[in-house]
Each structure stands twice: as structure tokens, then as C-alpha cells.
Amino acid sequence: MSNKLLDLRNISVCFDDAVILKNINLYICDGEFITLLGPSGCGKTTTLRIIAGFVNPDTGDVLFEGKRINDIPSHKREINTIFQKYALFPHLNVYENIAFGLRLKKMPEKEIKNTVEEMLSLVNLKGFGKRNINSLSGGQQQRVAIARALAVRPRVLLLDEPLGALDLKLRKDMQNELKSIQQRLGITFIYVTHDQEEALSMSDTVVVMDNGEIQQIGTPLDIYNEPKNAFVADFIGESNILDGKMLDDYRCFFSGKEFKCLDTGFEKNEPVDVVVRPEDVDVVPVEEGMVCGTVTNLTFKGVHYEIIVDIGNFKWMIQTTDYQPVGAHIGLKIDPDAIHVMKKSEYSGKFGDYSTFSDEIEEMSINDEEQE
Template identity: 55%
Template sequence: MAKTLIELRDICKKYDDNVVLDHFNLTVEENEFITLLGPSGCGKTTLLRIVGGFEKPDSGQVFFEGKDITALPPNKRQINTVFQKYALFPHMNVGQNIAFGLKISGKSDSYIREKVKYGLKLVNLEGFENRKIDQMSGGQQQRVAIARAVVNEPKLLLLDEPLGALDLKLREDMQYELIRLKEELGITFLYVTHDQEEALTMSNRIIVLNNGDIQQIGTPEEIYNEPQNAFVADFIGDSNIIDACMVRDKLVRICGTEFPCVDTGFGENQPVDVVIRPEDILIGEPGKGKLDGVVTHNVFIGVHYEMEIEAGGFTWLAQNTTSYEVGTHVSIDVIPFNIQIMHKPVKPEQEALDLEAE
């Protein structure tokens, strides 16, 4: 049975009049790779800093292995942090940077030598211990920062957009390196990013945030395939988000045409939002699908063609390995399983009326 490592209870934090976190609750289990994903300003970095002890919540508690650590300073927590700006010491070489935390902790010279050697091997930088920091590439510096963190044997490693300064190829390489390290070390990772690809690639669970509130928690597959609201659907990957009407269980009307679906429990003739991923749109000859339309835009993006199709009064985004030239008349269809039905968001005034009615 998984053991709870971190628990955040009712965390509130605001700066001046800006509420960043409002009664936030979260549980993180041992050996998880949890990603906090959301746009800039959604509260994810503030949350990470509260867990690390760099910020204090206005109210609420942080528990580590069942003990309240809310008032503990960062150096008293079994937690290390890797920042986007790696915070390496330029006047120290690689080995000295990795050894810094161990020296502060009063470890013996022999212990430090062994740990530095171990850290360098772990991040594939053996033989670099005497290299100056300014002689290292961005990816190598990031590896040094990770080695410096892991040699302290933290139970929890916090990573605040650590790949943001790297180019695309390096970012992709480091994603797999982080997965390898997590599996090899058995450390719990709490990772902050606004990059959906990073989150989907590396995480056991993703927590999607917006304006300090959790929009959805789930596995990468759940977040991508079953978004719970339009924000998640729009933020995670490309989506067609369409106003529709749930005719009855397993039947939805989209752009005036009825489509079979697999969802139930939305009532009859109820307004809903529908999410359909571009790769789930089936393109065929006119008259062979549910809606007929015309291709208005087409661009090749490496592994497939991305097209816009005007059909039923809506501009559909479609992805296909077959190219259809602009101006081509086509039909579109979607298999029932790939139609995701969501409740319309409740407007604040309606929410207030519902509360009064209760």
C-alpha cells in the first residue's frame, strides 16, 4: 500500500489583494512523479515554494510523513529543489558544486568524495568534477544541479521548470533522463511546468491548475482522453470544443446533426460542451460521414497534416496522415467513443441561485 509523503491541508496564500492559492488540498504518495501543470500565474510555483519552505502559507498546514513541517526552514526538510535557473556557484567547479550541501551538513571528506563520484555517474558526467561551471553547456549544468540535489538523499525532489532554458532536443533528452533517475533512485518528484508535453511524458499523475484551483487530477491518459472541463481540454493538446445538445443518453446533437456517443447521465435536451481531438476526426468522401464540408487550411507539421475544415457552421481542426488540398470537399465523422461530453460551466449568478434554492 502506498504511503503518503506530503499532504497539503487548506493552504491559502495571497500577495496584496491577489489570491494565489485558496484553500488548496493535495496528497502526494511515495515514489510518485507528480506534475503541477498550468499557465503562468496559476499558483504552481508558489505551491512548490511552500512545500520547499521558501514561502509560508497565510493559513493551512504542510505535512511530511504525517508531521507538521509548516514552520520548518528549507534546510530542516528532507526536500531538495532544482530551479529553472540552476543556482550553481560560478566560482566553484563541478565537484565542489555537487559537494556543497554535504559540506554544509558536516559530512566527512571520504563520504563527500564517494557521493560526488556517485552523483557524477548518476547524471552521466563522470570525469567532469574539475570542470568550471561556465565551461558546461546548459544541459550539463542542469545535470550538475540535479546531482547536487540527489546526493543529499532527499525523500522529495522539487523541480521548478528545470528544462525551460534548454533547447527542444535537450529538453526531450532530459525528460527521459529524469524518468530514469526517478525510477533508479526511488525519490518522489514534484515537478512544475506549463509545458503539456513534459507533463504527459513524465508524470504518474498530473494536477491541472488555473487561478490557484485544481481543475483536474489524473493520469496523463485520463487528463488527455477524459478532460473534465473546457479549460483542461483546451490546455492539454489541441481540441475542438463545440456547443452541443445532449438529446438523451448516448446521443448528442452537434452542429445540427445527431452523433452517437457513449456518455450517459446528462439528461435530455440539455446544453453541453463537446470535446473532439483533431486526430479523432475521420475524413472521407462527401456524403460518407455525418457532416460535409470543405478544407480551408492545410499545413504539414512533420508526422501528419493539420487541416481546418468548415462543416456545419464550425471550423474543425483535423489531423491526418493523408493530405487533402485546400478547396477539397470532404465529409467528417467521429466514432462514439471519441466524443467527450462535458457539463457547461456554471455561471456565478446561476450558482448563487442554486444555493438559494437549496
């Protein structure tokens, strides 16, 4: 896992004056499952297409095992792609689709047959060889696309939102399947998605992108627990992001109170963004609360309730298993390890306030993304 397989250095791309990627630096290790995560238009797909060889960066180098591959066309790269809409060959049946890359390699017919059979059983499509592509369901087409790409034994597999068109249940199954295929074959996977849950559950490394820039690179745990700025904190999971001040090491100030925390390394009285995850807050009686507020909204989510609490005109989102009626006055207890302090960034103040929050709006925006 330690040796660099792919290296992107100072990559920038513009399309018609619009800057798509700004100075991307990223290296990918052999055998890693890495996810490029970000909202639509953040440049993640362009990054993938640069690696695949479909887009040439305006500046910067792409290195594969230390050698510059900018000028090597995609058909000569040991990198294969699974396209968002599968892009199977409609004039060929399942068997011929999977055999396509092998035939180009002039592999003997017998080996082709063995490989195709092996791939079909890898993706649980045994006996589907003769089937017409158009007679397959979305999930089955997806599997054929995976088999077709893996058949040529790529060093790196690029996956461009491969599960976007599948329904939720199927998507969960495919996530597990992809992860286990990746672990079995030991191939480097570079996965693009806007689904943060997918990114966290599958990846070794997550690269959070926005606006053509990398916001943070880290393990799923790092990204979730130690977000670098308000964008990352908001994009990954739910976050209450408060305007605060770092009084000293281990001491921060927000919501009009001083809190103990675990963060160090800031200037004295440096303005900061403070992240508190909704699940890390304990609801307690008012007299025991470090801060107090009124419940303004309550949503039942199955495992827990999601409540919106107004504290000094800042709306917090809290997840609790106890029922709290709207209008109830409650206290909140925030432990030091529940507080994460971030340096101020261009995203400060833009995220993490639930005053305009409504489930409906969030659902609408999810649907929008899926339609793209």
C-alpha cells in the same frame, strides 16, 4: 505508491491582494512522479515554493508524513529543489557544488568523495569535478544542479521548469534521463512545467492548474482522454470543443446532428461541452459523412496534415494523413469513442474553436512563455 507522503490541505496564498492560490487540496504519494502543469501565472511555482518552504501559505496546512511542516524552515525539510536557472554556486567548482549539502551534514570526507563520484556518474559528468561552473554548458549545469540536489538524498525532489532553458533535442534527452533517474532512485519528483507534452510523457500523475486553482488531477491518459472542462481539453493537446446537449445516456447533440457516444450520468437535455480530438476524426467522402464541411486551411506537419474545416461556421481542426486541398468539400465520421462530453464550466465557449487559429500566433505565444 499508495502511502501519502505530502499532503496540501486548503492552501490559499495572496500577494498584495492578488490571489495566487485558491484553496488547493493535493496529496502526493511516495515514489510518485507528479507534474504541476499550467500556463504561466497559474500558481504552479508558488505551490512548489510552499512545499520547499520558501513561501508560507496564508491559510491551510502542509503535511509531510502526516506531520504539519508549515513552520519548519526549508533547510530542515527532507525536500530539495532544482531551480529554473540552476542557481549553482559560482564560487565553487563542480565537485564542491555537489558536496555543499553533504559538508553541511558533516559527512566524513571519504563518504563525501564517494557520494560526489556516484552522483557525477549518475548524471554522466564523470571527470568534471574540478571544472569551473561558468565553463559548463547549460545542459551540464543542469546536470550539476540535479547531482547537487540528489546528493543529499532527499525524500522529495522539486523541479521548477528545469528544462526550460535547454534546446529541444537536449530537453528530450534530459526528460528521459530524469524519468530514469526517478525510477532508479525511487524518489518522489514534483515537477513544474507549462509544456504539456513534457507533462504527459514523464508523469505518473498530472495536476492541471489555472488561475490559482486545480482544474484536474489524473493520470496522463485520464487527463488527455477525459478532460474535466474546456480549459483542460484545450491546454492538453488540440481539441475541438463544441457547444452541445446531452439528449440522454449515450446520445448527444451538437453541430446540428445527433451522435452516439459513450458518456452517461447527465440530466436529460443538459447543455454540455463536447470534445472531439483532431486525430479521432475520419475524413470520408461527403455522402458517407456524419457532418460535412469545406477545407479552409491546410498545413503540412510531417506525420500528418492539419486541416481546418468549416462546418456550419464552426472551424474544426482535423489531423489526417490524406491530402485535402483548400476548398474541398469533405465529410467527417466521428465514432462514439471519439466523443467526450463535459459539464459546462466557467471556461465554456472560451476555447476549442479554431476560427482565429494560425500557426504564427501559437508560435508567438510559446516564445512568450519561454522568455519568462
